[in-house]
Amino acid sequence: MDFSITDEQKAFRASVLEWAGDVVAPGAAERDREGRWDPGVWKSFGDFGLAGLPIPEEYGGGGASIIDCCLANEAIAEGGHDGGFNLSLGAHWVIGTVPIWLHGTEKQKRTYLPRLCDGSWIGAWASTEPEAGSDAAGLRTTAVRDGDEWVLNGTKIFITNGPIAQLCTVLAKTSDKGATAFLVETDNPGFRVGRELDKMGCRSSPTAEIALVDCRVPADAVLGVHDEALWRIAFECFDWERTVMMASAIGGMQSTLNVAVRYAKERQQFGRPIAHFQAIAHKLAEMKVRLEACRTAVYRAAWLKQHGQSHQMEASIAKFMCGEMSVQNALDAIQIHGGYGYLRDFPVERALRDAKLGSIGGGTSEIQKLIISRLLLE
Numbered sequence: 364m365d366f367s368i369t370d371e372q373k374a375f376r377a378s379v380l381e382w383a384g385d386v387v388a389p390g391a392a393e394r395d396r397e398g399r400w401d402p403g404v405w406k407s408f409g410d411f412g413l414a415g416l417p418i419p420e421e422y423g424g425g426g427a428s429i430i431d432c433c434l435a436n437e438a439i440a441e442g443g444h445d446g447g448f449n450l451s452l453g454a455h456w457v458i459g460t461v462p463i464w465l466h467g468t469e470k471q472k473r474t475y476l477p478r479l480c481d482g483s484w485i486g487a488w489a490s491t492e493p494e495a496g497s498d499a500a501g502l503r504t505t506a507v508r509d510g511d512e513w514v515l516n517g518t519k520i521f522i523t524n525g526p527i528a529q530l531c532t533v534l535a536k537t538s539d540k541g542a543t544a545f546l547v548e549t550d551n552p553g554f555r556v557g558r559e560l561d562k563m564g565c566r567s568s569p570t571a572e573i574a575l576v577d578c579r580v581p582a583d584a585v586l587g588v589h590d591e592a593l594w595r596i597a598f599e600c601f602d603w604e605r606t607v608m609m610a611s612a613i614g615g616m617q618s619t620l621n622v623a624v625r626y627a628k629e630r631q632q633f634g635r636p637i638a639h640f641q642a643i644a645h646k647l648a649e650m651k652v653r654l655e656a657c658r659t660a661v662y663r664a665a666w667l668k669q670h671g672q673s674h675q676m677e678a679s680i681a682k683f684m685c686g687e688m689s690v691q692n693a694l695d696a697i698q699i700h701g702g703y704g705y706l707r708d709f710p711v712e713r714a715l716r717d718a719k720l721g722s723i724g725g726g727t728s729e730i731q732k733l734i735i736s737r738l739l740l741e
């Protein structure tokens with residue numbers, strides 16, 4: 364397996380890193396404090412040509428491979444220091460846009476993808492419900508056919524981009540057997556954005572409850588195969604979430620390590636830099652080991668998917684490792700900063716709050732262990 368990246372990929376990664384440093388990083392701490400989404404940063408993201416990165420060029424996208432998407436997401440996290448922005452863009456790419464490209468009709472692709480790719484529209488995905496989280500099949504939202512339309516009723520929770528999206532893919536039960544995905548334009552009067560959730564981290568990304576109240580959509584709003592959204596669409600989304608979205612954890616770990624190394628070299632105690640104490644140097648070494656293990660796991664899973672090989676086990680391993688190890692790295696960075704690490708003024712405190720989502724969203728660490736052990740025992 365060849366893990367090297369081409370000069371072109373290196374240049375692409377460097378340009379994205381520079382863009383994130385120039386555009387995303389300034390104001391990241393303030394957006395976190397205020398829990399504020401910044402449409403200006405999103406506009407720049409679209410203008411830079413990144414909003415449709417995974418989508419083929421014929422629909423207005425960047426035509427990037429899954430590995431290139433990982434490289435970009437990693438660079439944005441490393442340069443931008445804003446877990447919320449990565450969460451929003453990841454949801455837009457991976458669960459808001461990719462399913463339409465992979466499962467949409469030609470008409471759906473031509474209607475929606477160009478707007479999602481130029482960034483003028485933001486995408487979202489709503490499967491989680493108050494009573495159906497890890498147990499995604501336990502949906503209670505219903506869709507009932509009425510003539511040429513479907514009528515959706517139910518409540519969704521934790522919907523990333525819910526308050527800012529123009530298009531949301533909603534999963535609803537259509538029979539005892541399964542669920543169907545519906546493309547719902549968010550200006551539909553039956554699509555109601557509820558309370559915005561006040562989160563511990565990733566605070567610049569808006570997350571909301573959504574109520575579907577007699578939400579009528581045309582028959583051709585069905586995305587993919589009737590009754591098979593969970594097995595065909597959601598499971599495919601998980602592959603992307605566990606690779607491309609987790610690449611942001613690697614970028615976050617890299618920037619946290621950079622900050623910790625710099626601080627350990629600068630901070631003097633007992634007449635010398637704290638990096639000279641073995642206890643601190645070893646913490647830095649352990650952070651680097653975890654970072655490289657996570658990087659290898661994510662790119663290995665992405666490589667297998669890109670080459671059409673079995674990758675479910677590897678994707679869950681990557682998700683589990685990134686979710687857990689990014690938290691440990693943030694804790695170590697805080698420890699290296701001593702009392703200053705405990706202050707909101709220093710970025711490592713935010714890194715911990717942002718990192719924690721990795722072990723929860725898109726399938727918890729416990730669910731990843733369940734998948735890994737089931738595959739082992741099969």
Ligand SMILES: Cc1cc2nc3c(=O)[nH]c(=O)nc-3n(C[C@H](O)[C@H](O)[C@H](O)COP(=O)(O)OP(=O)(O)OC[C@H]3O[C@@H](n4cnc5c(N)ncnc54)[C@H](O)[C@@H]3O)c2cc1C
Binds near residue numbers: 490521
């Ligand atoms: C910030 C944020 C953004 C999100 N964005 C979206 C989004 O855009 N769209 C969307 O649809 N969803 C989204 N989610 C939802 C997310 O995917 C769920 O929160 C996650 O899948 C867990 O579901 P839950 O919160 O209901 O927890 P639960 O499923 O209730 O789990 C609670 C605890 O029980 C454990 N548990 C549950 N079942 C098992 C089991 N079988 N074995 C062992 N342990 C188990 C879990 O691991 C966890 O520790 C988001 C969540 C957050 C926090």
